[in-house]
Amino acid sequence: MTAQPLVIWGGTGHARVIREALRRESWHVVAVFDQREIVSPFEDVPLFVGTDTFSSWMHSQSVEVVAACVAIGGNDGKSRLDTADFLLSHGLNLPTVIHRTGFVATTATIGDGCHVLAQAAVCANARLGRSVIVNTAASVDHDCVIGDGVHIGPGARLGGEVLVEENAFIGIGAVVLPRVRIGSGAIIGAGAIVTRDVPACTTVIGNPAHPPIRK
């Protein structure tokens, strides 16, 4: 099988993680794009800046580029989804990337452009929307429902039947107890233990998780 050319949008460390997770026999990274004038994360792959440059670059390619990955991490699910829509509008596919050490149950469903990274697990009957990141060693247990644009940070643990609404962000090593609902755009701080539902657009930290105290 010949590796297909693929572009990565987003030129930070997450791009390196994505490239590492891609199957080398399937995908060959030919360019990185970003909105900012930054240095390419790869010595052997050029970085180009901006959406206008992207359109002209696509037209200039002699070999058709058919796929892209969005490498925007952090809590910016909206940017991840907007960028995914931009790339789709240029006719690109957004393959689901599953690291060779990642686990996805046969009964789980995963939307376009999701990334399941090294040693992460998506368990039985879990449902992931599109452009979801399940980062290194995170776990999404049975029957969880994860909305579009959600990022589950490294080592975070979601018990069974957890609902995470769109664009929410679960920080490194957080734990969410079974059947808890995390509202859209909520931020769960690193290491938090979430025992109750979290309203939309709310940040919580600590054990048990609570909003930060304003000083």
Ligand SMILES: CC(=O)SCCNC(=O)CCNC(=O)[C@H](O)C(C)(C)COP(=O)(O)OP(=O)(O)OC[C@H]1O[C@@H](n2cnc3c(N)ncnc32)[C@H](O)[C@@H]1OP(=O)(O)O
């Ligand atoms: C591969 C990767 O790296 S993927 C990236 C994953 N990233 C993460 O998991 C980061 C998650 N982010 C966090 O936990 C953040 O600290 C947030 C979102 C909870 C808060 O961020 P900010 O609003 O910028 O808070 P800030 O850093 O100013 O800290 C405010 C106070 O809260 C405390 N605090 C911050 N985060 C936490 C936390 N997770 N748990 C407990 N206390 C915290 C700080 O110590 C500080 O306390 P102080 O006022 O007594 O000094």
